[in-house]
Amino acid sequence: DLPLTLIAGPCQMESREHALEVAAALAEMTAALDMPLIFKSSFDKANRTSLSGRRGIGLDAALPVFAEIRERFGCPVLTDVHEAAQCAPVAEVVDVLQIPAFLCRQTDLLVAAAGTGAIVNVKKGQFLAPWDMKNVVAKLDGAGNRRVLVTERGASFGYNTLVTDMRGLVIMARDTGCPVVFDATHSVQQPGGLGGASGGQREFAPVLARAAVAVGVAGVFIESHPDPDSAPSDGPTMIALKDLPDVLSTLVALDRVAKAHPLTM
């Protein structure tokens, strides 16, 4: 019943300047809507479709930028981790450690992330039913960490297509007791859809975000970029910064109705 939080930022950290520019824009537009912001970016894209895909500036270069953004804009920061050994150094600077969807069943990574004491955001695997996220959360809980978010980002539906089952938002909330986030931009990915890269349907991200917010979620995750078509990764799914204020104001209005009429199940 808290107001909707936005988790947003560019898919990968391309440079200090780029990250700061996006963070500033996001801070300004969320302030105008009185909307909490968590800044997100990846220091390493570890599962690109192709070996030649750009992967980001790397851990060492990224950590000071996260620290600067946290300080300058007063917002928590989030990034994803891919191997157990990354968790501790990342958690020294970053508020929320994110477990990528493909890795949501890797026990060592979950336990290492939990052990840092940071908040952990686990993305539901494209191969997982919503009720199976309780097993994932139980691993984190068993490792002593209850500060957990769970994120929906679509389920496999035939080939090269994801579908979002809006029932899953309610099931995950009920079965895990954790705040539920809806990842609007990865949910419109078309995995492998461009041959050597994943495609996407950027235009449907606001459609799914509207639906999820009306059901009732704690937050929405929207990757955003000044110029998505020239972004080194996830360009087909990211929303242009200039288009974001309209999307967010609709979501905030829907969130007010949804939170005023909570589902009773």
Place this chain on the structure above:
Amino acid sequence: DLPLTLIAGPCQMESREHALEVAAALAEMTAALDMPLIFKSSFDKANRTSLSGRRGIGLDAALPVFAEIRERFGCPVLTDVHEAAQCAPVAEVVDVLQIPAFLCRQTDLLVAAAGTGAIVNVKKGQFLAPWDMKNVVAKLDGAGNRRVLVTERGASFGYNTLVTDMRGLVIMARDTGCPVVFDATHSVQQPGGLGGASGGQREFAPVLARAAVAVGVAGVFIESHPDPDSAPSDGPTMIALKDLPDVLSTLVALDRVAKAHPLTM
């Protein structure tokens, strides 16, 4: 951009008294919300899972009841047709002829329904992509009828499960130009899920309805019954009449936000 219409009623017409009771309750609650109502019931359930499943009171008995409801409550009425020969007699009394999802590709039935001049509501087959509904609508159009509604009621997702892809609502609107209806109660069916009958998850019908209305639809279709657990068909999916006002008032509030913020694609 017109306000949300409700298509509702008991899955099958069990008796004149029963139909009038439900229609009266629906008329009262929609009037209170200033919400247009179309009364729906089936005179024959032609595709029950089991031969012994009850099928309704039949065409001859049902038509006078539809006429009485239309007259008494001043609302249009809708029912489904299963063979071409039924279309003409039904259309003499009923405002909207509905094509069941399994039959949405049967050319003779579509052409016969179109030929009556009545409004035709086609349910999208569980086996059909949203963009393929343009071919269905083209058949009706080719038969001279442009007064067409298209209804989403879920797509096959593995065995005994349907999933609703909320993008489909937008795609159908864009590709057919027709008003789009969301069928909240059939979308939570579990086809064949009870062995000799279809199961359902009534509790998720309001979840999916909230999502669809936030995206933006012309109407919602919600089968409702005074006592769903004793209904002869679709009991697991129908919403109890007493629970409907709360659901509808939330949907009306979400609809206002959605229509004030139309998607621009």
Place this chain on the structure above:
Amino acid sequence: DLPLTLIAGPCQMESREHALEVAAALAEMTAALDMPLIFKSSFDKANRTSLSGRRGIGLDAALPVFAEIRERFGCPVLTDVHEAAQCAPVAEVVDVLQIPAFLCRQTDLLVAAAGTGAIVNVKKGQFLAPWDMKNVVAKLDGAGNRRVLVTERGASFGYNTLVTDMRGLVIMARDTGCPVVFDATHSVQQPGGLGGASGGQREFAPVLARAAVAVGVAGVFIESHPDPDSAPSDGPTMIALKDLPDVLSTLVALDRVAKAHPLTM
């Protein structure tokens, strides 16, 4: 444990000459392999994607051709029915009445087909789990007909795609007690995949047929045509007559191994 039967013919009956030409070719190649043949063709394609799709020569013109083929080549003949009223006249000439997949839940059609006393071949709906075919067979059984075949032709898998779950062949045999047929050419359909028509992957029909025969089936269903690329329907899935002998000889060899090593479940 009987040898593999072939159900084959052109998707639609285009003319008497065309049907006889295909039947003669099929009779010759199956005789060479000592393989039982059932000739298949449709007199009416009642669910074309588009209104302008050609539908076949019609019931009245087709029945004498079926009778002639049955007489001349000594093989049973099969065709599909779409409305209850067609069953009786068709059954006077045709040995096997086939229920199309989209219509496998239509009670009146099933009961009418069963009532003729002819063999009934029901195609499993693309929206149905294999274990749900027992409910379909129970309707035929309840109408007094136990001479039933059940046919696998793929299940919905995302959009515009079918997938064949080879487990389904065993489940249908176990749950219905009926001989199971595998429809190799419709299983490689891409429903709606060509926009205004269904596409297909003809090259994969032999792949799936090999798999099904190795599991163990009573028959394979393969639509075939002298020149599939110019066929009025299902061209993308039909196998050219000239390519069929090679496919069949492989299937016969696999069938011998499969029947010599029956699955024990």
Place this chain on the structure above:
Amino acid sequence: DLPLTLIAGPCQMESREHALEVAAALAEMTAALDMPLIFKSSFDKANRTSLSGRRGIGLDAALPVFAEIRERFGCPVLTDVHEAAQCAPVAEVVDVLQIPAFLCRQTDLLVAAAGTGAIVNVKKGQFLAPWDMKNVVAKLDGAGNRRVLVTERGASFGYNTLVTDMRGLVIMARDTGCPVVFDATHSVQQPGGLGGASGGQREFAPVLARAAVAVGVAGVFIESHPDPDSAPSDGPTMIALKDLPDVLSTLVALDRVAKAHPLTM
């Protein structure tokens, strides 16, 4: 066109004695069929559903056992790796490094495995289309290793269910140029199907193996155990050692037919 290879062993290495017992039994039965054998076992199950699931004896204890099996039975050995740092030490003893399905997109792991010069067997992710495996193989190739196997183990199909698309075997062979393996026991997994553990349908593993071998594959992967019902992991899918000879002799017979009638696409 080489004869069918068997990749088999217990899901996890439970102890030296246990591994040797299974290897001896497999060596004997494959010798009787003149069938090449690759012994498989996991030293660590890194993605158990539950934190309390047993994970195997670990890397240090397992490596000498792999060496002993390779020496004593003269067969190559295979195991799976989960983090980049494991690849080099494992490759000193093990012939084939296997990339788990969930990890088939993790670039660092693929590159590290490729860099060892060992053969790499990549399992296709449950979320991946068969044609997308060419991107995975391109990463290994780009890292200088062309000794690659690709393995089918089912695709997500709704919730808690996998389906095997037999077309994928042909597509992977065509698009990657690599030998294709069919994993019969993981393909019948029911992910998460037991609540806190994955279920399975052991009885269908031979069904799918027959189908895949008839299409034509280089190898089959079948986890096997003296007493699957008491195995610490994957018990519901493993085939009892005593049941394996019958399964294998059928597969060898089907393989002879398949290889004598290669598909021409």
